Amino acid sequence: MNFVMGDVYAVLTAFCWASAVIFFDISSKKFGSLQLNAIKNLIGVGGFIITIIVFSIPIPKFSLDELTVLIISGFLGITIADVFFLESLKRMGSSISALVSTIYTPSIFILAFILFDETIAVESYLGGLILISGIAITVYKVPKNITRKNLYIGICLGIIAQIFTAYSVLTVKPILEEHPILYVALYRFSVGLIGTIIICIIKYGFNDLIQNYKNGLRNYHLVLGSILGTYLSVILWLAGFKYTLAGRAAIYNQLSTVLIVIFARLFLSESLNTRKIIGILLAIFGALLVTMVDQA
Numbered sequence: 417m418n419f420v421m422g423d424v425y426a427v428l429t430a431f432c433w434a435s436a437v438i439f440f441d442i443s444s445k446k447f448g449s450l451q452l453n454a455i456k457n458l459i460g461v462g463g464f465i466i467t468i469i470v471f472s473i474p475i476p477k478f479s480l481d482e483l484t485v486l487i488i489s490g491f492l493g494i495t496i497a498d499v500f501f502l503e504s505l506k507r508m509g510s511s512i513s514a515l516v517s518t519i520y521t522p523s524i525f526i527l528a529f530i531l532f533d534e535t536i537a538v539e540s541y542l543g544g545l546i547l548i549s550g551i552a553i554t555v556y557k558v559p560k561n562i563t564r565k566n567l568y569i570g571i572c573l574g575i576i577a578q579i580f581t582a583y584s585v586l587t588v589k590p591i592l593e594e595h596p597i598l599y600v601a602l603y604r605f606s607v608g609l610i611g612t613i614i615i616c617i618i619k620y621g622f623n624d625l626i627q628n629y630k631n632g633l634r635n636y637h638l639v640l641g642s643i644l645g646t647y648l649s650v651i652l653w654l655a656g657f658k659y660t661l662a663g664r665a666a667i668y669n670q671l672s673t674v675l676i677v678i679f680a681r682l683f684l685s686e687s688l689n690t691r692k693i694i695g696i697l698l699a700i701f702g703a704l705l706v707t708m709v710d711q712a
Contacts, residue, residue: 422660426668429652436645438683443638445629449502454616455623455632457494460646464602476595478603485587486603488648493584494608499615500577507570508562512689516574518548520666523582524666531586534662544667544706550698551673553691582666585657592658601650636680667702674699 440452446454467473478486505513521544528534541592562570588600632638657664674696681688 419532426656426665430672432649433672436641439637439641456642456646459642464645487634489584490604490607492580493610497577497580500573504570504574507523507566528662543702547699547702550695553695
């Protein structure tokens with residue numbers, strides 16, 4: 417295998433995010449989607465600040481252009497993309513939403529080529545295709561009680577969310593090469609947090625927002641999910657894009673969908689039938705194929 421540290425970070429991202437999704441799934445029974453987003457973003461920003469202080473990481477000097485990119489990236493990738501994703505999830509359900517999320521990897525391929533003229537080996541593209549096919553087999557289930565309108569709107573919102581997420585992380589890739597990952601994460605999520613708070617205040621009111629934070633910070637499932645999903649996974653996610661090719665990182669990131677299925681079986685007692693097992697094995701084979709290719 418030709419693993420580089422960026423590959424390791426990308427795989428660890430998938431594990432952290434999949435674990436976080438299980439905790440978020442449990443927490444979602446007590447909190448709305450926007451409320452969950454507001455709480456996890458606050459914990460993530462707090463985690464970034466504490467880590468920076470503990471390790472005495474000096475404040476980098478971002479140029480005006482870099483700050484502009486970070487603001488746009490945070491707004492598109494965290495405030496807008498998260499809202500679109502959550503609305504898509506609400507309209508379609510988790511299975512179809514997971515299937516739509518596979519647009520993330522080809523979006524990274526295309527945008528990385530447009531922005532950086534980046535290409536990866538043909539075998540890696542093949543591995544990515546096999547992995548996505550495995551995910552489709554694993555998560556696809558004919559939707560029940562979903563109207564045609566909700567399905568079409570949900571698919572469109574889900575696709576836009578994944579494209580915005582892909583674009584937002586790729587735009588900061590050059591900045592990651594020059595500045596500490598933690599500050600890039602902090603600036604992006606601070607913008608995303610502010611945007612989410614504004615939306616929550618408009619929708620729920622200020623007093624409800626404060627009460628939501630009080631209740632959320634007492635919920636250990638939500639706190640653990642936020643630490644894993646918004647703090648650790650974001651650091652690892654950005655590190656993956658910093659230390660390996662964007663296409664390879666995206667393929668490994670996509671493994672989180674398969675891991676969610678496995679973790680849901682282990683911790684939430686969800687079914688794991690033959691179709692899902694075949695899909696999981698295909699996805700793992702696709703990821704292994706990528707690891708056997710030398711990085712370009």
